[in-house]
Amino acid sequence: xxxxxxxxxxxxxxxxxxxxxxxxxxxxxxxxxxxxxxxxxxxxxxxxxxxxxxxxxxxxxxxxxxxxxxxxxxxxxxxxxxxxxxxxxxxxxxxxxxxxxxxxxxxxxxxxxxxxxxxxxxxxxxxxxxxxxxxxxxxxxxxxxxxxxxxxxxxxxxxxxxxxxxxxxxxxxxxxxxxxxxxxxxxxxxxxxxxxxxxxxxxxxxxxxxxxxxxxxxxxxxxxxxxxxxxxxxxxxxxxxxxxxxxxxxxxxxxxxxxxxxxxxxxxxxxxxxxxxxxxxxxxxxxxxxxxxxxxxxxxxxxxxxxxxxxxxxxxxxxxxxxxxxxxxxxxxxxxxxxxxxxxxxxxxxxxxxxxxxxxxxxxxxxxxxxxxxxxxxxxxxxxxxxxxxxxxxxxxxxxxxxxxxxxxxxxxxxxxxxxxxxxxxxxxxxxxxxxxxxxxxxxxxxxxxxxxxxxxxxxxxxxxxxxxxxxxxxxxxxxxxxxxxxxxxxxxxxxxxxxxxxxxxxxxxxxxxxxxxxxxxxxxxxxxxxxxxxxxxxxxxxxxxxxxxxxxxxxxxxxxxxxxxxxxxxxxxxxxxxxxxxxxxxxxxxxxxxxxxxxxxxx
Amino acid sequence: xxxxxxxxxxxxxxxxxxxxxxxxxxxxxxxxxxxxxxxxxxxxxxxxxxxxxxxxxxxxxxxxxxxxxxxxxxxxxxxxxxxxxxxxxxxxxxxxxxxxxxxxxxxxxxxxx
Numbered sequence: 001x002x003x004x005x006x007x008x009x010x011x012x013x014x015x016x017x018x019x020x021x022x023x024x025x026x027x028x029x030x031x032x033x034x035x036x037x038x039x040x041x042x043x044x045x046x047x048x049x050x051x052x053x054x055x056x057x058x059x060x061x062x063x064x065x066x067x068x069x070x071x072x073x074x075x076x077x078x079x080x081x082x083x084x085x086x087x088x089x090x091x092x093x094x095x096x097x098x099x100x101x102x103x104x105x106x107x108x109x110x111x112x113x114x115x116x117x118x119x120x121x122x123x124x125x126x127x128x129x130x131x132x133x134x135x136x137x138x139x140x141x142x143x144x145x146x147x148x149x150x151x152x153x154x155x156x157x158x159x160x161x162x163x164x165x166x167x168x169x170x171x172x173x174x175x176x177x178x179x180x181x182x183x184x185x186x187x188x189x190x191x192x193x194x195x196x197x198x199x200x201x202x203x204x205x206x207x208x209x210x211x212x213x214x215x216x217x218x219x220x221x222x223x224x225x226x227x228x229x230x231x232x233x234x235x236x237x238x239x240x241x242x243x244x245x246x247x248x249x250x251x252x253x254x255x256x257x258x259x260x261x262x263x264x265x266x267x268x269x270x271x272x273x274x275x276x277x278x279x280x281x282x283x284x285x286x287x288x289x290x291x292x293x294x295x296x297x298x299x300x301x302x303x304x305x306x307x308x309x310x311x312x313x314x315x316x317x318x319x320x321x322x323x324x325x326x327x328x329x330x331x332x333x334x335x336x337x338x339x340x341x342x343x344x345x346x347x348x349x350x351x352x353x354x355x356x357x358x359x360x361x362x363x364x365x366x367x368x369x370x371x372x373x374x375x376x377x378x379x380x381x382x383x384x385x386x387x388x389x390x391x392x393x394x395x396x397x398x399x400x401x402x403x404x405x406x407x408x409x410x411x412x413x414x415x416x417x418x419x420x421x422x423x424x425x426x427x428x429x430x431x432x433x434x435x436x437x438x439x440x441x442x443x444x445x446x447x448x449x450x451x452x453x454x455x456x457x458x459x460x461x462x463x464x465x466x467x468x469x470x471x472x473x474x475x476x477x478x479x480x481x482x483x484x485x486x487x488x489x490x491x492x493x494x495x496x497x498x499x500x501x502x503x504x505x506x507x508x509x510x511x512x513x514x515x516x517x518x519x520x521x522x523x524x525x526x527x528x529x530x531x532x533x534x535x536x537x538x539x540x541x542x543x544x545x546x547x548x549x550x551x552x553x554x555x556x557x558x559x560x561x562x563x564x565x566x567x568x569x570x571x572x573x574x575x576x577x578x579x580x581x582x583x584x585x586x587x588x589x590x591x592x593x594x595x596x597x598x599x600x601x602x603x604x
Numbered sequence: 605x606x607x608x609x610x611x612x613x614x615x616x617x618x619x620x621x622x623x624x625x626x627x628x629x630x631x632x633x634x635x636x637x638x639x640x641x642x643x644x645x646x647x648x649x650x651x652x653x654x655x656x657x658x659x660x661x662x663x664x665x666x667x668x669x670x671x672x673x674x675x676x677x678x679x680x681x682x683x684x685x686x687x688x689x690x691x692x693x694x695x696x697x698x699x700x701x702x703x704x705x706x707x708x709x710x711x712x713x714x715x716x717x
Binding site: 508543 | 629634652702
């Protein structure tokens with residue numbers, strides 16, 4: 001075997017390589033095991049349930065009544081004939097199981113051959129698992145080569161869910177049966193199963209994550225898997241959990257750990273050592289290589305002897321003593337809690353103008369008005385070590401009995417860990433709604449690592465505000481009522497000038513047209529040359545239509561429609577206009593030529 | 605000084621009324637009308653305000669565009685400029701005028717809102 005030195009270095013290597021190693025998140029607690037047994041102990045109604053109950057309970061270590069069955073020759077022949085390539089794997093399994101349970105001889109090599117042939121034909125998970133189970137019933141001298149490699153092939157078919165679970169898509173039962181078969185066969189042929197540590201832990205998580213089982217066969221498969229994982233020759237997953245909450249304090253200085261297998265059986269032969277205990281916040285290493293002592297099946301360590309400050313600690317725990325252990329490196333978070341005491345409490349009323357503090361006794365009522373500040377200082381120390389503490393919650397609460405109003409302030413520590421709370425009444429009057437009256441002052445101290453959170457009525461103070469408003473309804477009541485409706489303000493239309501002005505200017509702008517007509521008349525512009533040829537008429541009509549289309553565009557249409565109509569009317573107008581202008585041009589050129597001719601003739 | 609300005613203006617007016625043909629005077633009257641309309645629109649904008657701005661722009665640009673096209677037409681049909689526009693007959697100039705106006709009106713109506 002390995003000597004302690006190389007074992008230690010192996011553990012160190014594992015720590016160095018896989019600091020965040022996978023640890024099982026599920027196993028069967030004692031109550032789970034009891035429930036499993038209860039389910040399997042139900043009276044059986046048929047052969048299948050009898051088989052499941054008897055074998056399942058025996059795997060869990062419960063006792064079962066014996067049965068004796070006589071066998072005839074014909075039965076034996078039937079069973080032997082079933083072992084062939086032509087029967088299904090299940091049939092072969094049942095035949096082999098019956099033969100071996102009844103103590104009858106069978107040819108192991110033949111069985112192996114038949115199984116290998118069947119696996120090639122029935123390539124599903126359940127069939128191969130059944131084949132593996134069958135092989136466990138055969139003689140150890142047989143050649144299991146073809147069957148053993150099926151374990152690895154089957155393991156490759158497992159689905160990895162989030163790196164935490166490893167299971168077949170066929171479900172829990174198939175996974176559990178596979179685990180059972182793999183370990184049983186590996187033990188039978190004395191060969192380590194080809195499963196890596198991480199795979200084993202993931203299989204543990206898958207098989208034991210379900211705590212209520214729907215059918216007897218499911219319960220049976222889980223029981224078989226649990227038995228195989230807790231008691232085989234090669235890989236035993238170890239479960240480490242704290243007994244109760246992982247908290248230590250002066251009253252309870254001992255950290256208790258439960259180190260068990262998947263069936264919650266304690267591993268008494270193991271030795272548990274704290275590799276290192278490191279404070280989470282300050283990263284100080286408090287403890288290294290401290291062993292746990294075993295007492296009544298529980299591993300104990302007195303952590304308070306190392307005098308840790310209160311807070312959270314990361315424990316790195318290693319379990320040794322058995323080469324079969326899987327997931328033997330565990331990380332735990334341990335809380336060290338303590339008790340707090342308030343010391344050096346000082347209450348004073350400070351006049352704003354003079355800043356002279358007048359010390360008063362802790363009890364009694366004090367009246368303050370807006371010219372004074374109320375101040376409170378105190379220190380929070382650890383009762384056991386005298387070290388100053390800064391808990392997460394240090395609040396000062398002022399509560400008005402009459403109105404039920406409460407105002408909470410936070411007291412903050414300064415650099416010397418001295419807590420100070422100052423109340424400027426004038427400044428804070430909005431929080432008090434300027435309600436004068438008697439307020440009870442409570443100091444609230446709390447933290448996850450404190451065992452004694454404090455709610456202390458320090459004093460009653462009478463506050464007087466200068467301008468008191470009428471007692472309004474308590475703030476909190478109106479906070480949750482529907483808020484006033486917000487009406488949407490539409491964009492205000494711009495201010496338009498008065499209609500008179502607009503109309504006047506419209507008339508003014510249109511007036512030059514009149515002027516134009518007058519001017520044209522004066523110039524003698526006329527339409528006497530208007531030829532009534534069809535193209536001219538069409539042109540003018542078309543042109544008028546186009547102008548009309550512009551108006552319609554302004555009032556009704558969009559650009560696309562307008563362009564469509566414009567294209568139609570425009571092309572007509574264009575053709576007509578082209579014709580008309582050509583005619584005009586001809587006329588003009590003829591007139592020019594004739595006038596030129598007349599001039600030429602007159603010159604001669 | 606003012607004397608010479610007045611004399612220049614009166615000389616110009618005299619030459620204008622006698623030398624320019626009727627056709628051109630008709631076009632000039634049209635141009636004057638467009639100018640007045642545009643100026644009045646601008647005056648309104650100055651006095652009353654720019655609301656609605658898009659309408660003002662549409663109207664003003666329509667006047668400006670029409671004026672420019674009118675000037676083009678006048679240049680092209682002026683017989684004194686015949687040498688510059690050998691390929692463009694008077695009818696062709698008028699047709700171009702009409703086409704350009706169609707496009708201008710389309711844009712103006714689109715913008716007038």
